[in-house]
Amino acid sequence: MARNPMARNPMSCNPMNPGPERDAMRSTTFRGALGLLGAFIAITLPASLHAQEPSPSFDVELSSKGLEVKSAGGNFKLRVGGRLQVDSVWHEEDDQPLEDTVDIRRARVYIKTQFFKRWDLKGQADFKDGDADLKDLYLRYSGAKGSDFTLGNFKEPFSLEEQTSSKHITFLERSLPVAAFSPGRAVGMAFHRGRKAGSTTVGVFGEPISGSNNLERQGYGVAARITRAPVAGKRKVFHLGVAGEYRVPRPGEKIRFDTTPESSLTDEKLVRTRRLDDLGEILKYGYEVALTTGPISLQGEYIQVDVHRRQGEPDVSLSGWYAFASWFPTGESRPYKGADGAFGQVKPRHKGGALELALRFSSLDLDDPAADGGQEDNITFALSWYLGANLRFMANYIDVDSTRRGDSDNPNIFLLRAQVTF
Numbered sequence: 379m380a381r382n383p384m385a386r387n388p389m390s391c392n393p394m395n396p397g398p399e400r401d402a403m404r405s406t407t408f409r410g411a412l413g414l415l416g417a418f419i420a421i422t423l424p425a426s427l428h429a430q431e432p433s434p435s436f437d438v439e440l441s442s443k444g445l446e447v448k449s450a451g452g453n454f455k456l457r458v459g460g461r462l463q464v465d466s467v468w469h470e471e472d473d474q475p476l477e478d479t480v481d482i483r484r485a486r487v488y489i490k491t492q493f494f495k496r497w498d499l500k501g502q503a504d505f506k507d508g509d510a511d512l513k514d515l516y517l518r519y520s521g522a523k524g525s526d527f528t529l530g531n532f533k534e535p536f537s538l539e540e541q542t543s544s545k546h547i548t549f550l551e552r553s554l555p556v557a558a559f560s561p562g563r564a565v566g567m568a569f570h571r572g573r574k575a576g577s578t579t580v581g582v583f584g585e586p587i588s589g590s591n592n593l594e595r596q597g598y599g600v601a602a603r604i605t606r607a608p609v610a611g612k613r614k615v616f617h618l619g620v621a622g623e624y625r626v627p628r629p630g631e632k633i634r635f636d637t638t639p640e641s642s643l644t645d646e647k648l649v650r651t652r653r654l655d656d657l658g659e660i661l662k663y664g665y666e667v668a669l670t671t672g673p674i675s676l677q678g679e680y681i682q683v684d685v686h687r688r689q690g691e692p693d694v695s696l697s698g699w700y701a702f703a704s705w706f707p708t709g710e711s712r713p714y715k716g717a718d719g720a721f722g723q724v725k726p727r728h729k730g731g732a733l734e735l736a737l738r739f740s741s742l743d744l745d746d747p748a749a750d751g752g753q754e755d756n757i758t759f760a761l762s763w764y765l766g767a768n769l770r771f772m773a774n775y776i777d778v779d780s781t782r783r784g785d786s787d788n789p790n791i792f793l794l795r796a797q798v799t800f
Contacts, residue, residue, distance in 0.1 A: 442767035444800055453494050460487040461545055461799045467643040470790040474646050482506040483642050483795065484544065486513065496520050512587060513563060524717060525571045531587045534561040535568065535579035535603035536621045538666040538679060539700075541720040548677075548704050548712075548734070549760050550774045550793050551640045554742035555681045555698025558637040559662060561601060561623055562586070568601075572717030576606040599625030605666070605719030615714040619666035627657045635683070635696060635744055639778045640756055641791050648780040648787050649744050651751035654694060658686040668721075670714065673706035692748040702738035702758075710734070710764075726764050736760040752782025770797040 435450045444459025463483040469476035488502035502514040516530025533540065539552050540560040551557065561583070568581025580602040603621035610616075627633070636650035661684045668677040678701035685694040704712070706724075710732045713722040726732035738758040744751025757777040764770050772795040779788050 442799075455492040457490045458488070459490075459800055460485075461797065462486075463544075463795055463797045465550065465643055466794045467641055468792045469644075472789045473785065473787040474648070474789075476644050476646060476789060476791075479643055481643050483550075488514065515587070524573050525569070527567070527569055528581075529567045531563055531565050532568075533563050534566070534583055534599075534601040534623065535570075535581060536561050536601055536623055536662065537664050537681070538605075538617070538619055538668060538677065538720065541603075541718065543720075543722075545797070545799055546721055546723055548675075548702060548736050548762070549640070549738060549758055550772055550795050551642055553679075553698075553700035553702075553738065553740040554637055554640060554754060554756060555700060555740065556679065557640070558635055558698065558742055558744075559664075559681045559683050559696070561599075561625075561662070564599075572719070574607070574610050574716040576604070577717055577719045578605075579603045596628040596631050597626050599623055599660075603664075603719070605716075607714070607716045607719075610714060610716040612713075613670070613672050613711040615668065615670040615712075617666065617668040617714065617719065619664075619719055621662075621664040621666070623660075623662040625660045625662075627660065631655075631657055633657065633660075633685075635749070635751060637742065639754065639780070639789070639791060640740070640758065640774075640776055641793060643793070648778065649742060649752035649754045649782055651694075651696070651744050651746075651749035654685055654687070654749065656687045656689040656691045658688050660685050668714075670712055672711055673709055675704045675712045677702055694746045694749045696744050696746055696749065696751070698740070698742040700738060700740035702736055704734055704736035704760075706732060706734050708732045723767060724764050725767055731766065732762075732764040734760075734762040734764070736762075750783060752780060754778065754780040768799045770799075771795070772797065 437448045437450070439446045444457050447456045462485050465483045466480045468478045483506065484504055485506040486502055486504045488500060490498065490500040492498050496519055498518040500514050500516055503510040503512050512531065514532050516528050516532045518526050518528045520526040537556050537560045539547060539556045564583040564586045566581050566583030568579055570579040571577065582600055584598050585596055601623040603619065605617060605619040607615060607617050632653045632655045634651050634653050636647040638644050638646065639648055662681065664679060664681045666679050678699065680699040682695070682697045687693055708728055710724055710727055712724060715722050724732055738760070741755045743753050745753050759775045761773045762770060774793045776791040778791065780786065
């Protein structure tokens with residue numbers, strides 16, 4: 379089946395019946411956010427430059443983190459970077475036809491500036507379809523050590539796998555439950571406090587300003603995430619986390635939970651709920667655990683979604699989980715950032731690069747009687763080859779087992795990725 383180039387991100391919880399008012403509101407919100415952040419730049423950038431020495435000098439550095447320009451006084455920094463991910467996919471079909479293809483998964487560029495060592499402004503967009511799909515656009519103030527306040531469009535605090543950048547996740551795609559349930563990015567404000575031993579984040583959020591975020595929904599919500607790391611060493615980590623979101627959709631909104639089979643290059647969704655209307659509140663709960671000891675890493679999450687409905691319609695309860703193990707035969711260890719409660723960039727110890735082998739089990743249950751979305755269980759084998767800090771090659775083989783409304787569809791999927799970061 380041919381892919382639709384205008385299709386939305388295939389891993390999503392999709393609202394139905396968006397309507398012209400929603401597009402108008404997004405446009406207004408987008409212009410408002412850009413206006414506020416543009417005004418901030420117009421005010422602070424000249425002031426920052428003026429605050430330097432009478433004859434300011436700038437250092438320019440090109441590293442694995444991108445291009446950085448820094449003033450001699452340290453009051454102004456600017457960094458430009460990005461990532462390019464090119465994927466290929468082959469299928470052993472079962473029931474539905476699936477297309478073998480090659481496509482760009484992500485083509486992102488970001489600009490991040492820092493003023494007076496406390497203010498950060500970041501903008502990031504994805505150009506994979508030729509148009510700029512805005513991802514991050516936020517202003518952040520860092521106050522007391524380990525604390526910060528963020529305003530703009532950014533990720534809600536939910537899920538260890540979601541908070542770990544797509545550059546650094548172990549598999550090509552995030553697991554079934556994270557792809558189906560994670561809130562993703564939205565306009566909001568959040569307070570964060572992070573230390574080596576853990577982090578706390580709480581925020582209030584509205585709607586995304588970009589139409590292709592991995593979770594579009596109207597209304598407003600509150601989200602929070604707490605992580606603790608009783609062990610947070612360079613090669614030994616024990617991570618625990620809990621997160622939740624409470625969201626009130628707009629009156630008249632309809633939603634549908636679904637996801638592709640952990641492959642971004644297909645639009646087919648083997649499990650998919652009915653259109654749910656008469657929505658009251660949507661509650662999400664997430665529980666996280668991760669353990670790293672030297673080259674061996676274990677990680678897992680459980681997520682539950684409860685949809686409360688009105689007008690006598692039955693409530694809906696959905697859930698999913700994943701668990702994976704990875705091993706670096708070359709001796710590396712997954713780096714952990716306790717202040718963020720997330721994993722970071724793997725750095726090879728040898729000139730020939732680093733090899734990582736991984737195995738994941740993931741399960742998604744959308745088969746509530748009122749949702750009738752089916753159930754999917756995937757087993758994924760993964761191989762990653764890290765050639766330095768900026769080049770990575772990945773291979774995933776996915777064994778899919780799905781059932782929906784009495785019909786099964788069990789394809790096998792083989793994916794390759796070449797990733798360059800700068």
